[in-house]
Amino acid sequence: MTLRFLHTADIHLGKTYRNSPGSTQRYRDFFATLDRIVTTAINEKVDALLISGDLFHVGQILPRTFARTIASLQPLKEVGIPCIAIEGNHDWIHRRDSVSWMEALSQMGYIRLLRPTRTDDGGYRFDPFDEETGLGGRIKIGDVNIYGLGYIGAQAGSHVERICDAVTTENNLLLFHVGIWSYSPVEIGNMKPEEAHPLAGTFGYVALGHGHKPYIVETSDGQPYAFNPGSPERVNFGEETYDKGCYLVSFENGTFSAEFRTTAPRPMLVATIDLSGSQNAEQALERCLTRVGELLPADKRRPLLELKLVGKVSFHPFELGRERLRLALEEIASPLHVEIKNHLSLVSSAGDAATEKKSLAEIEQDVLRELIGSGSDYRGREDELVKLSLTLRDMLQKNEVDEDELLALLGTEET
Structure with a gap:
């Protein structure tokens, strides 16, 4: 019997x-x-959809996000395909005193949330999933035993032996x-x-999550x-070159195999544009727009743009303001969202390097470096x-981290 999972x-x-x-729209x-x-899961008639964490972007989601999630998962429930999930670091609710959204989805039958129990001696216990409580550490689909662990932090490597022993x-x-x-681009x-x-x-198949770039880990002998x-x-910006997709996993005769299936993410363009030598803001703007036009992807959907402007120019960088750039970009690219980093430097009309003025980013770095260096505990770092x-x-400015997640990143990891 062949079993298949997405x-x-x-x-x-x-x-x-x-x-x-x-x-x-985003x-x-x-x-x-x-x-x-x-x-895809329904069309492929898989035996289960597997979600390896970070279903949500933040732990404290809006009610409309919860309602929309139920609407997305409802078709799976109707055809009887279980959605088996674990919690990622983004799914956590820190300092919580009530049920989490992931637990609520599990109790309502939209997902099967897997979470192990910790023993008094620091070990793991993977109890069978309980449909009534919506909790458990493992679930069996056909001949496959599925275990769930979630996010346990930077000390995960030291837990592997205890996980296997359980x-x-x-x-x-x-x-x-x-x-x-x-393998992973995250730090x-x-x-x-x-x-x-x-x-x-x-485990014949370890279904990872966390890093947004796809990869396959092999044993020392290449398996x-x-x-x-x-x-x-x-x-996030920086993912524009990554393949995007999911794995169609098959289990047959005691062996797992996986096939990567691509998805259709919104087009994203991240570019550094050198405007060195521009004599005025109008000339720089024309050069910038020409370059963006050359780099735009063939996908006609409204793209996400991140532009970094660099170079030594003969006008004040403020003259090429963000709002002016956004309006001009709207005409040639109609971006869904644009972020602009102005790292232009002003030089004298004579081009004398000695009179070059620092960019805003350089000034910002210098001020921070001086403040940090004033504390003896931080010198050298x-x-x-x-x-x-x-x-x-x-x-924080890009809304890529919320308050609870920031506290978690700055906090200490438990072993």
Whole structure:
């Protein structure tokens, strides 16, 4: 008997851009992606849809997000295809004193939320899923035993032995929201490949999540065992070159195999445009628009744009304002959302390098470096902490992190 599963992760329902004209459509993009995944699962007649964490973009979702999620999952419920899910770091509700949205979906029968129990000695116990309570650590579909772990933080590698020790069944599949160093593009919540390899002895297929770039992890002798589909939609700028999709997983004669199925994310363009030598703002604007026109993707849907303007110019960078650029870009690209980073530097008309003035970004970095360096505890780490400060600032401005998640990132991980 052949069993088939559709493995996806990092859907990030509820993601949008605050105070952006395209915020409503961007909000809908992620639900449209889930709708297409559900349709694929039904058309392929899979035995279960697997979601390896980060179904939601934040733990504290809006009621309309919850209602829309139910509408997306309803077709699976109607045809009897179970949706088996785990919690990712974005799904957490920190400092909570009530039931989470993931638990609510599970109790209502829209997903089967897998979460293990921890023992007094620090081990794991994967209790069978209880339909009445909507909780459990494992569930059996045909001959396959599906285990769920969720996100356990940066110390995940040290938990692998305890995880494997808790499994006594065969034909096992593990949902695990964790990244693998050297494969995953994220920098938080990863473990080393050599720490992950023992999972291959217990689980025939490890269904990963967390990193938004797809990858396959192989054992030291070249056998694939862990698969990360990445996010099916482009969640953040920087993902424009990633393949987007999910895995159609087959189990036959005791062996798992996987086929990558592409999805259709919204087009995204990230470009650095060098405007060096521009004598005035009009000339720089024309050069910028020409370059954007050359780089626009063939996909006719309204793209997401991130432009970084660099170079030494003979006019004040403020003359090429963001609003002026946005209006001009609307005519040639009609972007759904645009972000502009102005790193232009002003030079004298004579082009004397000695009279070059620093860009706004350079001034900002210098001020932060001086403030950080004034504390003796941080001397020698100025560059690292400046980069961290600016990264957190950018994430907050782009609505890529909420207050609870920020507290989690800055907090300590438990072992």
